[in-house]
Amino acid sequence: MREAIETAATRADCVADSAGGLTFHISDWVRPEPGSYDDWSGALVLVRRGAGPADDAEVRLPLGPTADGRLQAALPGTVALPEGRWDVFVAYGEQEPRRLVPGLHDLRSLVDRRPGPSTSPLSVRIPYATKHGNLSLRTWRRVPHAEAGEIRLEDGTMTVSGRLYRVEHPDGWLDGAVAEARCRRDRSLVCTAPVRGDGATFSFTLDYARLAERWGGGADLWDLWLRPADGAAAPVRLARILDDVADKKEIFTYPVRTVDAPHGTAAVRPYYTVDNDLSVRVADPD
Template identity: 35%
Template sequence: GRLRRRPDRRLVVAASAEAPARPAAHCVATADGGFTVALTPAEPGDLVLRLRDDPEGRQLRLPLDREGRGTVSRAEHRLAEGRWDAYVTASTAARARRLVAHRVEQAALVGAVPTVGEDGVTSWIPYTTKEGNLTIRTWRRPAHAEVADITLDEESALVTATPHGPPAELALAVRQQEPDVLDFTIPLRVLPTGRVLLTIPYERALAAPHGRWNLLIRSTDGTLVPLGRIGGDTVDRRRTDLYPMVTRGESTLLLGYTGDNALVLTTAPVRTKDTPH
């Protein structure tokens, strides 16, 4: 007769031996720039936010109610700049476990501007990591210039920004090239609205050594203020805020954002078929 393959009993795992489901949460950004968290399924416990890669090991612990709900308000809490990973200590497990983002609603942040107060310039954006977990991206700095508009004309790139900090004096493009720091000045004009207009001539930018240049505003007191877009609901603008590449002669110029939403200017040789990638 025909041989019949018997199932390998060693591969059968009892359901009771499976790892318990990881805790999940529904997170909603609030109008004040904070956020609410609701565990699913509902159970009491503590929300624990840990600042990623922090030598000081800073964390924030917030008790949740009986339904597993809590609010982290901007008025009551100060979070240092960085990425705060969310964990939960539930009643059924004392050890803090990474919190899965069941759903993150950011509608309240659409079009929002950074908050300016005694704590400096701040912004919080809850988001889902690529692993599916809940993290809060925060910015907190004493001064900042929020990019409002970028226009490319025939001769120059025009950047309009709202400065938060000491009065602006001039703008700089700065590049770290060990052991030196290179820079060149960018014309800056203060507009009647209080915003500033940076005019970046292509010829001047492409005359400098090729590379990635950080864009900063220098205030009258010498403070260097970073330019970027930290407001709104977008945690990483590298793939959403895109601008055309400018080609002049054998060189290219491109404005864009870093993974921290800082505005940068990148210049490079024109790529040809023979250019190594």
């Protein structure tokens, strides 16, 4: 992975489209040398964090001038980017790439995004500012995808509604499907609930007391999946990625509910992981 270097105040504005693409506009770039753009060889460079030398660790997008004097690079939704976090640089010729900082982001097309029918992988890219103030992208690439929507908490249960994407026949996929809560501490512990399907939409209800039955203190984390009937397809992780929020863990928060368990009183709440996947935490009360 390329090490971060000291950043000049070069900003990139980002515009998202409903197909998962991004366009980058650089308005305060200083030309490396005087003259025209006839010999321009600039690039926007995306570098994936944590990628090994044999991985797809770098993507270069050509930069070109626009009529208003800015530089522009396009990242179409059809360009396959592995899931992860990508740091954004600008480069000219053989010069060392420099980190970009966020400018104005127009992400309106990502809010309540509803992808059209397709069986191709679903590409999601959300630009965001790192804790150091640099520009990065959070990317997902999933097929199929189970998008979590409303989460309703009542009477010691949680009811999750959502929608299935990127399957050829979603009606048949949901017939007989179940929701699975898988315990990270012990993968043999799985709690299931029937799924109610209506076209591509689904819902299910999990009983908190069932999740707490095998809890023995500390914190148990349960990851939520959809599993089709009869092993017709691979299970799908529930996540919420079809909006403009790159990191939901500290933003989408849900109240804690307490339930009686064999070990004692347990505090239970749903939450989104650092990857925006949906999970449930069973732990000691604060």
